[in-house]
Amino acid sequence: MASKRATINDVASLAGVSIATASKALNGRQDVRAATRERVLAAAAELSFQPNALARGLLSGQTRTVGLLTSDSVGRFGIPVLLGAEDAFGAGEMAVLLCDARGDAIREQHHVRALLSRRVDGLIVVGESTDPRPSVSRNLPIPVVYAYGPSEDPADVSFVPDDVGAAAMAVNHLLALGRRRIAHVTGPAHYKAARDREEGLRLALADAGLEQAGRTLSGAWSQRWGRHAAEMLLMAEPEIDAVFCGSDQIAAGFVETARERGRRVPDDIAVVGYDNWEVLSTETRPALTTVDMNLELLGRTAAQHLFAAIDGKATPGVHRMPCQLVIRDSTSPPGVS
Amino acid sequence: MASKRATINDVASLAGVSIATASKALNGRQDVRAATRERVLAAAAELSFQPNALARGLLSGQTRTVGLLTSDSVGRFGIPVLLGAEDAFGAGEMAVLLCDARGDAIREQHHVRALLSRRVDGLIVVGESTDPRPSVSRNLPIPVVYAYGPSEDPADVSFVPDDVGAAAMAVNHLLALGRRRIAHVTGPAHYKAARDREEGLRLALADAGLEQAGRTLSGAWSQRWGRHAAEMLLMAEPEIDAVFCGSDQIAAGFVETARERGRRVPDDIAVVGYDNWEVLSTETRPALTTVDMNLELLGRTAAQHLFAAIDGKATPGVHRMPCQLVIRDSTSPPGVS
DNA sequence: TACGTTTCCGAAAACCTTTAAGTCCAGGAG
DNA sequence: CTCCTGGACTTAAAGGTTTTCGGAAACGTA
Structure with a gap:
């Protein structure tokens, strides 16, 4: 440990000037001769002087x-x-x-x-x-x-x-691919995120003059819920051709179960996730199309x-x-x- | 925004004492009458006084x-x-x-x-x-x-x-379950973590007088590598009954592929991961036994x-x-x- | 009354930096 | 020669808090 911290006083003494001059030299202000400035800078370097941010902040009122x-x-x-x-x-x-x-x-x-x-x-x-x-x-x-x-x-x-806009964008992407029977699996309904994303879906579908396939399934944000929802959905609405999921975890679970039930992703069912949580979205098979909230x-x-x-x-x-x-x-x- | 921040000076004036007394009262020091202290405290509360940490730090040298x-x-x-x-x-x-x-x-x-x-x-x-x-x-x-x-x-x-100790602990757990043909899949060999965990495996196996099943497979820390390693390992060492993985991602990939290849986890092959990254370790099927580094x-x-x-x-x-x-x-x- | 003790409080220094204001000096203009 | 200008530098104050030390009052004792 260094013995004691150098202050601008030490720098000034070493350079043989007053602390005011030292301060001006260090802060690049006018009114100090080039030779003097150099002497101060050298002294500061020698003492490895660091101005005390506390004192500075106390004076300026800005930390x-x-x-x-x-x-x-x-x-x-x-x-x-x-x-x-x-x-x-x-x-x-x-x-x-x-x-x-x-x-x-x-x-x-x-x-x-x-x-x-x-x-x-x-x-x-x-x-x-x-x-x-x-x-x-x-x-x-x-x-x-x-x-x-x-x-x-x-x-x-x-x-x-902008969850609403992002959800609409995701759904429009599905529509552009020709998907028409789009289902929605998302997290707990008391989350505004869940409601906003559903709203975006609703808007996009309404614009296209389509109905949602089945009702929105609200559960948890987890992979487990994604698997469970997939079971229910594939039973209740067998002819869906796309799913918009409220999170990548849900999507990962959905994809896994869909594949086990013999549905090909994306050929039979296209899947969109949400969050772009890379550990999931890039590592599932197939890798997930998903919303990145930036x-x-x-x-x-x-x-x-x-x-x-x-x-x-x-x-x-x-x-x-x-x-x-x-x-x-x-x-x-x-x-x- | 509040007009201006109250200082101890304002508190002192309002309480009708000097700043020294105000300071003592606020810091619970001796040498101040109970009645005076109360007046100061009341004044501080009224002005919602917050001592300036900069000034305090400047003086005490402790921030x-x-x-x-x-x-x-x-x-x-x-x-x-x-x-x-x-x-x-x-x-x-x-x-x-x-x-x-x-x-x-x-x-x-x-x-x-x-x-x-x-x-x-x-x-x-x-x-x-x-x-x-x-x-x-x-x-x-x-x-x-x-x-x-x-x-x-x-x-x-x-x-x-303690990666070495943890790996040994994980392997001992497998040994206690009666597993004898234990393989190892881990991340890039230039990571000390990978080398340490392999060392722990080596020590535990040596203690038990066993040989490792096949050579250590070093790749990436990813799920993708776990899947790939599983393919190779099940081909090269078909009779393994346990795998120690260098990360949960690797383990998740391994489990997935093993299941697809018809090996039951844990009945045919027991799998241990590393990191206890809950999004993976609790959501894979089956949930992963894994090392939590605390x-x-x-x-x-x-x-x-x-x-x-x-x-x-x-x-x-x-x-x-x-x-x-x-x-x-x-x-x-x-x-x- | 003189003196000592206790209790409570205030004045002032210290922490370190920036900056406004002031000093000093050299040199140029009148 | 005097006066002014401007450059280079110093002095001092300010910022908010804590702490040391001294002072004053009140009280008890001789």
Whole structure:
């Protein structure tokens, strides 16, 4: 361990100037002779001087730090958002203070206070689902943006994936392949994500003047449920030619069971998943066509808008971010597979 | 947004005392009358006063903040470690400053400097694999602990899963079930994890006086490779009765192909995976017996030892943390399934 | 009254940096 | 020669908190 951290005072003494001059030299300001600046820089290098961000922040009122508050144990959805945010901040000077509330409102409040006391410049709140969540920003002295899970308060700034549009896009893809008897298997109906994706399906089918094949099957987001739903669906609606699944896990389960029951994917039944969770979507056979919510982009965008808000240019409201359909073998046109 | 943040000065004025007295009252120190303390506390509450952590840190030299430096984009292994660390810190007062070096040494240095300038009290470095990595702690004025991926420097403090012991444990489990012809499919041989796990297998077999069934098959960590290896293995060594896989992905692929080839799991072939990645291990049929590396515990332990190191009690060396065998259906004794 | 003790409170320094304002000096213009 | 200008540098204040030390009041004792 180095003995003691060098301060700008040490640098100034070593260079034989005042601390004011040292500061100016180090920050590239005017009013300092080239020779002097060089002496200061040399001294700083020799002492491996690092300016104390605390002192700087105390003075300027800006810490160049943002808080990232997640509720879902930094789970499946938090990570990419976090990465995108870190990406937007990272290259520059911003740092991210990470807090996990583990879904507990009390703990969340506690973390908000801790972050406030650390004088973060802003806050990103990552939801655990796309269901609107209570606002945390009432009377907060710093800007807040919500990612993935929007705030209940429309005056807040929120970024969410456009589930409705993405589902419609997925279904239109199936329609373009000539599929006409499309079924829907999805997660628990109390999730807004499930309802939104069903809504997108409904819209796309209505546009095409078609009826959905059978009723929507709501269960869990799991592979197990996908297998179970496949059993039921193949029994009840034997002549379906496509399935839109609410998650890749469901789709993976569906594909597995369909194959065991002698249905070929995609020839007999085309399957579309959701999430583009690569460990599943690229490893099932056939690989899954699926919706990628571009969460990393979403996180990056949220971070950029947080910057804007810090600079005083807020853009309130819920912003729906476009998703992307990743086309793989589970929806190849016949003969192409 | 609230107008302006209250300082201890505002609190003191409102309570009609000096800032020194206010500080003492707020921090529960002696030398302040009960009535006065109450007045101060009331004033603080009214102004919703939050002490400025910057000022406090500047004075005390302690920020109650640690840096968490990850190389693997907070991937599969970083998350649980991070959670464990956050857990150990969280309840109390510590905060975590997250940095992702994305595997780039330059960026890593940059982040270390940034963290240093923010005066973090310590650093946790999370590796992307169990291969030893260059030390980052040379001449750093703060303690550093390494989690998952150890430092090359034995004077540093590192925590890694005990892959050798865990593999031996897994194989002993197979032996206890009466399996005698055990094969091994694992990831790329240049990974220390792959070599360590093979070593554990070797030791367990040697103890039992047995030979491995066929040679170790090294490929990728993927499901695809698991399927491919299964094809080869069932051809080359048809009479194997157990397989030890280097990852759950490999195991999932193996199980799938084995079933398609008419081998029953676990009756004909018992399968053990590695990682306990639940989306795979609990969703395959049958569910996988697998090694759980207890990464969350590892992260928590690393964090606790970082605390100890901050308090001056370091424990240098590479600490191997015990793993745990999670027994599921893929190794049920015959007739129990 | 003089003095010591206890209890409570306030003044001021310290932490480190940035910046506004001020000082000093050389050189050019009048 | 005087005055002004501008460049190069220094002084000092500010930012919010904690802590040390000293001061004042109240009270008891001689």
